[in-house]
Amino acid sequence: MPMVSRWMYISLVILYSFLLGPFIIIFMASFGANATMAFPPQGFTLDWFANVFETSQFIDSFWISLHLALLSTIVSLVMGMPVAYALTRFQFAASGLVETIFSAPILVPGLVIGFAMLNFFVLLGDMRVMTGLFIGHTAILFPYSVRVISASLRNLDPYVEDAAVSLGANRLRGFLLVVLPNMQAGIAAAFVLGFITSFNNVPVSLFLSGPGVTTLPVSMLSYLEYYFDPTIAALSTLLVIFTVVLVQTAERVLGLSQFV
Amino acid sequence: MPYLEIHDLTVSYEKNQPTLERFSLNVEQGELLSLLGPSGCGKTTTLRSVAGFIQPDAGRIVINGRDYTHLPPNQRDIGLVFQSYALFPHLTVFNNVAFGLRMRRIPKKEIYSRVANALKMVGLEAFADRRPAQLSGGQQQRVALARATVIEPQVLLLDEPLSNLDAGLRVTMRQEIRRLQQQLGITTLYVTHDQVEAMTISDRVVVMNQGEIEQMGTPENIFSAPETVFVADFMGFDNHFNTEVVSVGDSKLTATWGGAPIQLRWHSKFGSPRPGARAEIFFRADNASLVAGTEATGLAGQVILHTFHGNELQYLVDTEVGEFSIMQDSDSERFEAGAAVTVQPHTQKWIAIIEETAARRQRKE
Numbered sequence: 268m269p270m271v272s273r274w275m276y277i278s279l280v281i282l283y284s285f286l287l288g289p290f291i292i293i294f295m296a297s298f299g300a301n302a303t304m305a306f307p308p309q310g311f312t313l314d315w316f317a318n319v320f321e322t323s324q325f326i327d328s329f330w331i332s333l334h335l336a337l338l339s340t341i342v343s344l345v346m347g348m349p350v351a352y353a354l355t356r357f358q359f360a361a362s363g364l365v366e367t368i369f370s371a372p373i374l375v376p377g378l379v380i381g382f383a384m385l386n387f388f389v390l391l392g393d394m395r396v397m398t399g400l401f402i403g404h405t406a407i408l409f410p411y412s413v414r415v416i417s418a419s420l421r422n423l424d425p426y427v428e429d430a431a432v433s434l435g436a437n438r439l440r441g442f443l444l445v446v447l448p449n450m451q452a453g454i455a456a457a458f459v460l461g462f463i464t465s466f467n468n469v470p471v472s473l474f475l476s477g478p479g480v481t482t483l484p485v486s487m488l489s490y491l492e493y494y495f496d497p498t499i500a501a502l503s504t505l506l507v508i509f510t511v512v513l514v515q516t517a518e519r520v521l522g523l524s525q526f527v
Numbered sequence: 528m529p530y531l532e533i534h535d536l537t538v539s540y541e542k543n544q545p546t547l548e549r550f551s552l553n554v555e556q557g558e559l560l561s562l563l564g565p566s567g568c569g570k571t572t573t574l575r576s577v578a579g580f581i582q583p584d585a586g587r588i589v590i591n592g593r594d595y596t597h598l599p600p601n602q603r604d605i606g607l608v609f610q611s612y613a614l615f616p617h618l619t620v621f622n623n624v625a626f627g628l629r630m631r632r633i634p635k636k637e638i639y640s641r642v643a644n645a646l647k648m649v650g651l652e653a654f655a656d657r658r659p660a661q662l663s664g665g666q667q668q669r670v671a672l673a674r675a676t677v678i679e680p681q682v683l684l685l686d687e688p689l690s691n692l693d694a695g696l697r698v699t700m701r702q703e704i705r706r707l708q709q710q711l712g713i714t715t716l717y718v719t720h721d722q723v724e725a726m727t728i729s730d731r732v733v734v735m736n737q738g739e740i741e742q743m744g745t746p747e748n749i750f751s752a753p754e755t756v757f758v759a760d761f762m763g764f765d766n767h768f769n770t771e772v773v774s775v776g777d778s779k780l781t782a783t784w785g786g787a788p789i790q791l792r793w794h795s796k797f798g799s800p801r802p803g804a805r806a807e808i809f810f811r812a813d814n815a816s817l818v819a820g821t822e823a824t825g826l827a828g829q830v831i832l833h834t835f836h837g838n839e840l841q842y843l844v845d846t847e848v849g850e851f852s853i854m855q856d857s858d859s860e861r862f863e864a865g866a867a868v869t870v871q872p873h874t875q876k877w878i879a880i881i882e883e884t885a886a887r888r889q890r891k892e
Contacts, residue, residue: 426613432600433578433607434678435630441601444626448617 290507297500304497315501325502328486331397332466335482339404340461344454346405347412352446354413355420370414372407377470380407385474396477403471408461415460419453420446459517463510528592529553530714531577531682536586538572546572547738549586554682559708559715561725564735565761570718573735574684577716579603590681601630606675606713610687612667614659620646620670621655627678645677648707665696672704676711683708683715689724701728722762726750734758754794756807756882764809764878766851772804772879780879782806785826789874795881806879812854814876817842817868819860825871830862844870 292306297315299308319325353359354366372380381403388399423446431441472482481489483506491499531554539545547569554560562570575581577588579600588595595603615623624645628638646652649669659667668688675683688704689697705728708715719725725732726746734741734749734757742749742758753759759767773781779790780800791808793800800806821827828846839854842862851870862868 423616424611424613426609426611427615429578429580429600430607430609430613430674431615431626432580433603433605434627434674435601435604436626437599437601440630445615 293500293503294507296497297504299497301497303495304500308497315497316505318496318498319502319505322490322498324481324486324490325483328481328483331400331480332483335397335400335404336462336465339401339408339465340458342401343405343408343412343461344416344457347409347416347457348450348454351413351416351420355417356425370410372410377407377468378474381471381474384471388475396475396480399475399477400472400480400482403475404465404468407468407471408465411460411464412457415457416450416453419450419456423449455517455520459513463513467510530556530558530591531716532587532589533573533577534587534589536573536576536588537584538569538576538581539584545584545738547576547583550738550740551586552733552740552743554714554716555730556714557712558730559705559717559728561717561719561729561732562735563719563722563725563732563761564741565720567737568735569738570720570735571686572738574686574716574718577682578605578607578684604678604681606678606680606683608668608671608675608683608685608688610690612659612664612671612691614667614670614674616659618658619655620651620657620659620662623659623670624674624677626674631678641677642673645673648676648710649673649703664692665700668692668700669703672707676707676713679711681714683713685715685717687719688717689719689721697724704728734761736761751876752792752794752878753809754796754880756809756880759807759809759878759880763811765812766815766849766853767807767809768848769805769807770848772800772802772806772881774802775799780806782808782879784872785824785869787824789872789877791874791877791879793879793881797881800881804881806881808877808879810872810877812841812852813839814873815851815853816871816873817844817853817855817860817862818871819862819866819868821867821869823869823871825869828868828870830864830866830868832864833862842868844868846870 296304296306296308298311298313299305300310300312300314301308350365350369354362384399384403384406388394388402427445427449428438428441431445432438436444467484468482469484469488472485473488476482476485487499487502533550533552536547536550537545538547550569550573552560552573562573564570572581576583577595579595579598583596586596590603615626618626621642624642625638628641633641642655643652646655649672651666651669651673654662654666654670659670662670668691671688685704689700692700701724717725717728726749729746731743732746732749733743736757742754744752749758750762753762753764756767770782773783773788775781775793778792780793781788781790783789793806817830818825826846826848828844828851830842831845831850832843834841835857836854838857840857840859840861842853842855844851844853853870
């Protein structure tokens, strides 16, 4: 049926042009010689990329974002593992309620979380900006960790632990030798997902950033308020490449897509 | 002396509602004993208590003269086979089987030869490098068997090991488990809800109901001489009816069937019943014959339904005592629905059971 496939073809083209079009424009604009963002770009220059690395605001906030993402992802994983284990292995009275509470940060709008946390931290008194950011990011990553690790645990027969114990392993060794290796892919997937979620987060970071301590997306926003040159386009191009490489590597190595 | 002893075991998941109460059982050395019963009868609870995964409220578990009651499960030296196989998905077949030996810090060389030997016994020596996911269900269960037996455990426990396999494979695996068990001479406790499985694999069968032993005996004994109404039902006695005891002798009692006296084996937990007591009479579909007309001795009835079963024909016959299902050879005389027939009993295969309720009823009357 050629009609159907022609329509499918056309809608596919439309879909992809809306998905990828903006990126292509940003990508091309980042090499343009115009002083303001323009499309189609005129000339060719790498000056804007150089400008990214010369703007200390970006470099500083990149390191902050990187540290923040790594730290909050690792902590959310360490906290999420026992929760996922408990939720999948034991039936207890409030397990449904616990699961709902743990998924709240996914359901509540990021701006609301950010605003609420800001008010909460102000009430608590003096807190370092970085501490606030770390707590905020860990909180939004935590439900993702729990969910992704739970998914990997649900695929594992709960009786393998009993089998290991009956063969002579104590509970801890049974967990380390039999359960943990089967959680590995889930943990790695949760790590990549958590890292990207934290690294790209705007709403929570927006409220919790402070003087001198800003994450990369937030400093990009504030840069845009004053300048409209293609530096931002160049930085965006770099970020897209960074994320795509990260996800592709994870997909190749781990088969990430089976958990998300 | 028994090898595995369970003394007065009491286990409750909820307070004051014990799943097992003062449950006792002995398994002889090298014997395969089945715990047979419907779900919730306490058979799996018994098995998991022996394995050490359930800490009983009271009672003792003794294996080979040693008290195991308070020993943690990883120190019990027990081989366990699960319904879901519970293989380690990230390990090869070889490493699955070697797991227990590594936990025991057996030298590498010995591990290699013992695992190779165990895999050979279950016919999987060519699959040592595969992952469990690359094996069929039957092969996975063989790996589970090799893994549980390679450690040369004191006792082997099998928890519904064949329930996840299809019917044909179940028969083959049943024979393989039995062969392996006899070759190793390993004392085995086998939990199942399938009576055919229990019959074919066991030295002795224990029929359990609501945490208690209904009957214990050889498969033949359980099959042909059930002692309680529950066991008779569970062992597939298709037909039963309630009737009055006319007179009682040492081994046979007399009841009536179509006006004529019949002599039946009987069983009662409450001593000899008196004449006039009620008895539940059980017989299998193939332990009665049909003859045409109502002139012959026996119980008169009418054919309601007949179905073809290959070598046999099954009739549903309505009589004044009740409806009975009766199997006849397909080369015997055929009867259409509505035909008048006489049901003649094979009394040596029938059994009369006098239950507590019947005995009580008799006392009250």
